[in-house]
Amino acid sequence: MYDIAIGSGKGGTGKTFIATNLAVIFQEIIQEKIKYLDCDVEGANGHLFFDGNRKNEKIIIKSVRGIDYDKCILCGDCVKACQYNALAKVGGEILYFNELCHTCGACGLVCQQEAIIEGDREIGEIINQTGKIDLFYGNLKTGESGMSPRLINKVKEKAGQGINIYDAPPGTTCPVVETFKGSDLALLVTDPTPFGLNDLKLAVKMTRKLGLEPVVIVNRATYKDTKLKEYCQKEDLKIVGEIPDRRELAEIYSNGELAVEKSQEYKEIFKNIANNIINHLEPVETKELVVVSGKGGTGKTSVTASLAALAENIVVADCDVDAADLHLLLNPDIQSEGAFSGGNLAEIDQTKCTGCGLCYQACRFSAIIKDGEHYSVDPLSCEGCGVCDIVCQDGEVFLKEAVNGRWFTSKTRFGLMAHAELGIAEENSGKLVTLVKDKARELANKKNNQINIIDGSPGTGCPVTASLTGADYALIVTEPSVSGIHDLARVIDLIKFLEIPAGILVNKADINYIKSKEIEELAVKEGIDFFGELPYDEDVVVAQTEALTIIEYRPDSQVSKVLFEVWKKINNIIKSD
Structure with a gap:
């Protein structure tokens, strides 16, 4: 057990x-x-x-018992091999110190004369006491x-x-x-x-x-x-x-x-x-709450950080790897990190290149740079597809593992955190998102955390799909604007396709009550939970400049009160699922 x-x-x-x-x-x-x-x-x-009856068992192991001096030629190989100083060459004799021997057998392996004598060695006893x-x-x-x-x-x-x-x-x-x-x-x-x-x-x-x-x-x-x-x-x-x-x-x-x-x-x-x-x-089933938005700028990250401030026994993950900024509010203390490789990068061996230009002609991403008779790879344009390697007849093109970014696990004032940074002009952010989620799950399993709160990528592309995959609940943060409603509809389609239960929270709802009402009606129509509205509050930005959540900066504000109720509802939904 x-x-x-x-x-x-x-x-x-x-x-x-x-x-x-x-x-x-x-x-x-x-x-x-x-x-x-x-x-x-x-x-x-x-x-x-x-109390109880006792039964003794002697423990005997194989060990060096001495040196056969008739065979020993005093070469000293056994002394050199012993890492524990259990053998010493003194004058014309090899001395063996039983109490220093770790019974590894190295001396016997190097002795060509078979002069090392091995035998039984009693090191103690085990007593079984039943009662x-x-x-x-x-x-x-x-x-x-x-x-x-x-x-x-x-x-x-x-x-x-x-x-x-x-x-x-x-x-x-x-x-x-x-x-x-x-x-x-x-x-x-x-x-x-x-x-x-x-x-x-x-x-x-x-x-x-x-x-x-x-x-x-x-x-x-x-x-x-x-x-x-x-x-x-x-x-x-x-x-x-x-x-x-x-x-x-x-x-x-x-x-x-x-x-x-x-x-x-x-x-x-x-x-x-x-x-x-x-x-x-006993393992605790960790639930995943993913906070998403159909577009950037809706307040998704601020809401995520605020929920983290209200929650207990959680791990936070920033899956917005293309432009991660949750760390600005959480001030993580990095505990471990590593390189992320999501693909390959082509390279041309200039010592072998004959200048035939086949790679230049075949590359559909304009990643091969022609400089006179010399060809090289533009690492920012290379997609790692390997076409250049396929067409090269002289073996001068090779693919190497590309380093596309870095992942981190950290401590924050709200708990543990997994996050990452994608390199400039790098692809495969979906793979990096998956890696961040895997790191968050590892942290949760280690600490028996009950909920992972994930700051998902904005939009509806591959990184968002990776953020949502495997989620137990999705919170959509939107705003009451024409573009906000347009992009909300798209992310709802994605969430319904992935069959994830979801809810909507309208941020800055009082800037356009008509559009806010439209969003509430859309939630009812789509069968999605509606968590209410956050008012426009300049203190949210002021709190950000202090690297704080609104919950910490002004716990008595209307925004904080609404977020508190939102978290209570989401927490109950997730735990009862």
């Missing part, structure tokens, strides 16, 4: 206290056996809180500290099909990494102290390097300052639970007892934490 790794940046935070109590509560909630796997093989103590909880823990043999990851792997092999709780060693070293690898969830335990915050930061870096987005439990949650919560907010870390700072809990732990079995209050605290974890793990 789920593999949950529980760790902390340092010892003493209450990691095992939380892991053992959660194990009992998870088993009660899901009504089936869970497995508690104590991967702190150098100091396992989770088993001390449970209330099905529990496995490792005991590393003294002097075998380098074998911790190997023994941890053996412990993890005992995982079952239900919930598996991995109690990791403290810190961020190799054994900790080995424990967290492949987990479904990284659960980090900290406390609101300078030490706890510092070590949490290290643990967060470690888990993110493994591709895991962690959640946090705060133990001894008496806050002397706001630094821990500020850090979690800044890093977008979800706090799934807080354990109170009480002497009674320390006394219960010191007696080898479980808090959930001593007090109904503590049982409820851990139940809430367990349910928060399960809710976090």
